[in-house]
Amino acid sequence: MDDNLTTFYKGEIIFLEGQSSKCAYIIDSGRVGIYREDSFGNRSLVRTLEKNDIFGEMGLIDKYPRSATVIALQDTRCMVIERSRFDYLKKFNPHFVASLIKSLTEKLRATITRLNKTDRESKSTQEEKTVLPGFFKNKGE
Amino acid sequence: MQIKHFEPGEVVFETDSPSDCAYIVEEGKFEVSKALNGKKMVIGILSEKDIFGEMGLIDGQPRSATITALEKSTVSVITQECFNSIERTNPEALVPLLRVLSARIRSSYKLEI
Numbered sequence: 191m192d193d194n195l196t197t198f199y200k201g202e203i204i205f206l207e208g209q210s211s212k213c214a215y216i217i218d219s220g221r222v223g224i225y226r227e228d229s230f231g232n233r234s235l236v237r238t239l240e241k242n243d244i245f246g247e248m249g250l251i252d253k254y255p256r257s258a259t260v261i262a263l264q265d266t267r268c269m270v271i272e273r274s275r276f277d278y279l280k281k282f283n284p285h286f287v288a289s290l291i292k293s294l295t296e297k298l299r300a301t302i303t304r305l306n307k308t309d310r311e312s313k314s315t316q317e318e319k320t321v322l323p324g325f326f327k328n329k330g331e
Numbered sequence: 332m333q334i335k336h337f338e339p340g341e342v343v344f345e346t347d348s349p350s351d352c353a354y355i356v357e358e359g360k361f362e363v364s365k366a367l368n369g370k371k372m373v374i375g376i377l378s379e380k381d382i383f384g385e386m387g388l389i390d391g392q393p394r395s396a397t398i399t400a401l402e403k404s405t406v407s408v409i410t411q412e413c414f415n416s417i418e419r420t421n422p423e424a425l426v427p428l429l430r431v432l433s434a435r436i437r438s439s440y441k442l443e444i
Contacts, residue, residue, distance in 0.1 A: 226440065248433045248436065248437070251429045251430055251433045252430055252433045252434060252437075254437065257436070257437055257440055258440075280422070280423060280426060281422075281423055283422070284418060284419055284422040286422070287418070287422040287423070287425045287426065287429065288418045288422065288425070290429055291389055291425060291428055291429060291432065292389060292390065294429065294432035294433060294436060295385075295386050295389045295390050295432060296390065297436055298386060298432060298435055298436050298439065299386065299390065299392065299395070301436060301439040301440065302395050302439060305439060305442055306367070
């Protein structure tokens with residue numbers, strides 16, 4: 191597994207929102223920032239991740255482009271998980287899928303909490319948020 | 332898996348109630364809603380093969396929404412024991428759940444912009 195380790199230097203962009211997704215990363219040491227852009231192109235820090243945290247896994251799960259930009263906040267060593275390895279772990283490592291499910295749920299809770307907060311803060315935009323299109327439309331198959 | 336039936340208007344669970352299982356819609360339709368600023372907000376409709384309540388099953392935190400049957404409906408109940416046993420014996424069966432979570436995260440991100 192050691193040969194899959196790669197180092198990103200402080201300030202280095204690991205990937206950009208909108209890019210195609212080829213691999214996931216597990217942090218071995220260091221710290222990264224997850225940034226998302228609003229419709230004006232302003233980038234803001236959503237959360238930071240540290241040792242043993244995984245990122246970039248959604249692209250491997252659904253093959254859609256990166257949903258966020260990730261930047262190394264300090265020199266950071268990551269284990270790179272290519273698609274083939276990801277598929278292997280999914281099949282043969284019972285803990286892998288379970289830990290992915292947990293980390294995705296955490297991520298979803300965090301977003302829902304942020305959305306609820308925004309809704310409470312800006313009653314004026316409430317009308318636009320009455321329907322969350324497609325939010326619960328995802329078939330489990 | 333246990334099967335449960337719901338009549339139109341019947342509530343499966345309410346926002347903030349304790350979580351102990353997830354559900355798969357076998358037949359019928361459910362409405363997903365939240366109360367925000369005292370107003371009921373419908374955030375989605377669930378139909379056959381949709382899964383709901385999985386977040387509570389995974390992290391044990393209270394329900395993030397209210398689920399109400401819109402018509403005569405049937406669901407399969409996934410209990411904690413059932414989930415754990417799938418996790419142990421056939422982790423790949425949980426992969427669809429990864430896709431559901433991933434899709435929900437992406438849709439929720441869109442709402443933030």
